[in-house]
Amino acid sequence: MNFAALLDPFLIAELAALGLGTGFLAGLLGIGGGMLMVPFITVIMSQRGVPADLAVKMAIATSMATIIFTSVSSVRAHHKRGAVRWDIVQRLAPGIVVGSLAGSLGVFALLKGTALAIFFALFVGFSATQMFLDKKPKPTRQMPGTGGQLAAGGTIGFISGLVGAGGGFISVPFMTWCNVAIHNAVATSAALGFPIAVANVLGYVLSGQSVQGLPAGAFGYIWLPALVVIAACSVLTAPLGAKAAHSLPVKKLKRVFASILYLLAAYMLWKGLRG
Template sequence: MLTTLLIYGLVGAIVGILAGLFGIGGGLVIVPMLIYAFSLQNIPHELTMHLALGTSLASIIFTSISSFLAHHKRGAVHWDIVKKIVIGILTGTFLGSCIASLMSTNFLKIFFVIFLYFVATQLLLNKKPKPGREIPGNLGMFATGNIIGVFSSLVGIGGGTLSVPFMLWCNINAHHAIGTSAAIGLPIALAGAIGYIFNGWNVANLPAYSLGYVYLPALFGIAAVSILTAPLGVRLAHSLPVDKLKRIFSLLLYVVATKMLVSAL
C-alpha cells in the first residue's frame, strides 16, 4: 500500500504543477496515469476508465482549491463569471457522469483519446480565439456551463481546456481566464465526483477502498501532494514562457493519446 500511495503521490506532484501552470485541472494527465496504475493492480478492465474518470474528478476538488486560491491572491479570478456559470456547470457535470456510467470502457477511452488529440493540437498550434464578444447573459452562461460540464465529466478534467478558450473569446485576458477557470474547476470536480460515486455505488467487482467509481488510495495520494505543488505551478505561470511549454506538453499528449488508442483497439 505504501508503494501505491507513493506512485499516486508522484502523479499528484505533476498534476498540481500543471493545474497551476496551464489551468487545465490535471485530468489530462491523471486519467492516463490512473489507467496504467490500475492495470498494474489487475483491476478489471471494464472498470478502469470509469474509476479513472471518477477518481480524477475527485482529486481535482483539492487541486482546484489550492490553485484558485493562489490565483485569487493575485486578483486573477472573476467571481462574477463563476457565479453566472456555476448552476450550468453543476447540472451538466452530473449529467455527464450519468451518461458515462452507461458507456463501455473502450468507448470512453476512445472518446478520451479524441479529446486528447484535440487538446494537443490546440496547444501545439497555440491558436487562441479572437476576442469577439462579451460574457453572455444568465441563459447563455447556463447553456455554456452545461456544455463544459458534460464534456469535463466524460473526460475527467477540470474544464480548463474548454473554459479558458471561452473566456478568451469573451475578452478576458489570459491570466484571468486561467485563474477563473481554476475556480470553475471546483464545482465541476464536486458535481463530477458525486455523480461517479452515485452511479458506481452498487457496481460489482470494484477494488477494495472504492467509493463508487472513486478509488480512495489514488485520491488521497494525488490530493495530498497536488495541494502543495499547485501554488508552484501558479508562480511558474507568471514567470515562465508558458506558450513554449504548452508546445512541449502537446507532444507528450500526442504520445499518450496514441498509446491509449493502440491499447483500446
C-alpha cells in the same frame, strides 16, 4: 485487489510521483492534471488486475475528485489578486452542475469504459493541438445572456464529466472569445473547477454504488488510495510550478507537453479500440 495491496510501498510511490508531477505541471502550465492522471491511473489499476473497462472509468472519476482539493488553493490565490470574475461564475455554475450530473450520473454510467477511453483520447488530442499551436481565439463578442451562459455551463460540465478534467480547455477559450481578459478567464476557470468537480464526484459515487467487482478502496467509481496520495502530493508541488513559470520558457514547454499528451492520447485510443 485486497486491502493489503493498498499498502504496497511501490503503489504509494507510483501515486506520489504522479501527484508530484501533475501538481508541478498544473502550476507551471496552468492546466489541470486530469489529462496526465487518467492514462497513468488506468495503467496502475490495470497492472493490479482491474478490468480495462472499469479501470478507465475509475481513473476518470478519481482524476476529477483530485480537482476538488487542487481548485481550492488555486482559487484562493487568484481571488487575492482580484482576478476571478464571480459574476460569470454565478451564471455558469448552475449549468455546470446540471451538465456535470447529466454526464457523471447518466451517460458516464451507461457508456462502456472503452468508449470513454476513445472519447478521452480524441479530447486530449484536440487539447494538445491547441496547446502545441498556442492559438488563442480572437475576442469578437461579449458574454451571452443568462440563458446562453447556462447552456455553455452545461456543455462544459457535461464534457468535463466524461473525460475527468476541470474544463479549463473549454471554458478559457470560450471566455476569451467573449472578450474576457485572459488572466480573468484563467482565474474564473479555476473557480469553476470546484463546482465541476463536486457535482461530477457526486454523480460518480452514486452511479458506482451498484457496480460489481470494484477493487478494495473504491467509493463508487472513486479510488480512494489514489485520491488521497495524489491530492496530498499535487498540492505540495503546484506552488513550485507556478513559481517556475516566471523563469522557464513556458511556450516551449507547452509544445513538449503537448507532444507527451499525443502519446497519452494514442495509448488511451489503443486501450479503447483494443477493448
